[in-house]
Amino acid sequence: MAGIEDQIKEIEDEIQKTVYNKATSKHIGRLKAKLAKMKEDAVNRAMKAGGGGEGYSVKKSGDATVVLVGFPSTGKSTLLNKLTGTESETGAYAFTTLTVVPGALEHKGAKIQLLDIPGLIAGAAMGKGRGKEVIAVVRTADMIVILVDVFNEKHVDVLIRELYDAGIRINVPEPDITIKKTSRGGVRLNAVGTLDLDIEEVRSILTENRIASADILIRGNATQDDLIDALMGSRVYVPAIVVVNKIDLIDEAERTRIEADLTERFEMSPVMISAAAGYHMEELKDAIYDSLGFMRLYLKPVAGPADLDEPLIMRLGAKVEDVCHKLHRDFYDKFRYARIWGDSVKHEAQRVGLTHTLADEDILQIIIER
Numbered sequence: 001m002a003g004i005e006d007q008i009k010e011i012e013d014e015i016q017k018t019v020y021n022k023a024t025s026k027h028i029g030r031l032k033a034k035l036a037k038m039k040e041d042a043v044n045r046a047m048k049a050g051g052g053g054e055g056y057s058v059k060k061s062g063d064a065t066v067v068l069v070g071f072p073s074t075g076k077s078t079l080l081n082k083l084t085g086t087e088s089e090t091g092a093y094a095f096t097t098l099t100v101v102p103g104a105l106e107h108k109g110a111k112i113q114l115l116d117i118p119g120l121i122a123g124a125a126m127g128k129g130r131g132k133e134v135i136a137v138v139r140t141a142d143m144i145v146i147l148v149d150v151f152n153e154k155h156v157d158v159l160i161r162e163l164y165d166a167g168i169r170i171n172v173p174e175p176d177i178t179i180k181k182t183s184r185g186g187v188r189l190n191a192v193g194t195l196d197l198d199i200e201e202v203r204s205i206l207t208e209n210r211i212a213s214a215d216i217l218i219r220g221n222a223t224q225d226d227l228i229d230a231l232m233g234s235r236v237y238v239p240a241i242v243v244v245n246k247i248d249l250i251d252e253a254e255r256t257r258i259e260a261d262l263t264e265r266f267e268m269s270p271v272m273i274s275a276a277a278g279y280h281m282e283e284l285k286d287a288i289y290d291s292l293g294f295m296r297l298y299l300k301p302v303a304g305p306a307d308l309d310e311p312l313i314m315r316l317g318a319k320v321e322d323v324c325h326k327l328h329r330d331f332y333d334k335f336r337y338a339r340i341w342g343d344s345v346k347h348e349a350q351r352v353g354l355t356h357t358l359a360d361e362d363i364l365q366i367i368i369e370r
């Protein structure tokens with residue numbers, strides 16, 4: 001294990017030292033591709049060695065699952081208790097959370113499952129400690145809350161890096177890259193829009209992955225890392241927010257400094273809270289809700305008005321078919337068409353099919369075969 005880690009470190013150092021330019025871009029691309037494969041191997045090996053991992057399979061429930069990640073003793077259990085009323089054991093010593101503790105939070109009509117997992121520690125992605133099981137849970141999350149306390153704001157970097165090494169990409173859209181391996185013809189690159197990658201870089205990255213022939217389609221811009229991510233396949237793209245706990249222990253000036261520093265470094269303002277004192281809990285709930293990108297839909301029965309009191313909560317970008325699946329499989333199996341009132345259509349009561357993309361506060365009526 002140590003052997004692999006040393007090799008990984010060596011390659012990382014070399015990439016760091018090499019200045020990126022036209023002459024070195026091929027070389028850097030190859031190194032990055034190699035590094036990605038080594039990390040993937042290391043993680044897979046750790047997962048296998050670790051075995052099942054009891055207590056870590058959590059059934060998803062509600063409209064979305066949010067995972068709290070943070071070092072031990074940052075206040076994850078305290079926060080979960082505060083937000084959900086769940087009794088997760090807290091203690092003035094590290095590692096009180098040994099299994100995943102789920103709790104449910106209701107906000108603006110959405111039911112959000114919150115998971116408190118054992119403290120994420122440096123090296124988790126490489127299988128250190130109980131990290132591998134923790135990572136497996138985090139990968140299934142719809143959203144991540146990165147929690148640090150006021151004395152350890154630097155931990156945000158460590159956590160984000162740890163997530164990155166585990167294939168978790170936060171707050172970035174999935175790059176639009178299609179790779180089709182072919183039996184001959186070499187590497188062909190098709191780009192829609194301006195692309196900073198050139199064919200030589202693409203070839204060297206593919207060569208490192210033992211691909212000599214492929215059709216590659218890239219929509220929008222992409223970096224070497226994006227291409228490597230697409231090749232590795234096992235990446236997840238998850239929204240995240242940074243939350244700083246225990247603000248009751250510092251003064252206003254220090255709060256302002258931490259907030260400004262994190263905002264500058266991560267291009268998003270952190271939510272400053274005290275879980276114990278209950279400061280800014282509503283602000284935090286709003287931030288979670290917004291980051292999840294929820295939308296509210298109102299269902300209209302065939303006879304009668306729409307139910308405007310109980311919205312159906314879906315994620316932005318949801319299609320009619322997603323609603324059908326959520327309601328009951330019959331709505332999908334026997335679907336004829338849907339009628340929509342709202343922003344996603346041009347005129348009221350417009351008829352649409354399963355692949356129609358809905359908008360926030362649409363009213364919809366689903367017509368099925370009898």
Ligand SMILES: Nc1nc2c(ncn2[C@@H]2O[C@H](COP(=O)(O)OP(=O)(O)OP(=O)(O)O)[C@@H](O)[C@H]2O)c(=O)[nH]1
Binds near residue numbers: 071074075076079089
């Ligand atoms: N002053 C202050 N103390 C807090 C706050 N939130 C949590 N604590 C304390 O910090 C300690 C650790 O809190 P926990 O909630 O157990 O932390 P955890 O992250 O769940 O820790 P692990 O279970 O070890 O991963 C406890 O003594 C809490 O009472 C806060 O907002 N302010």
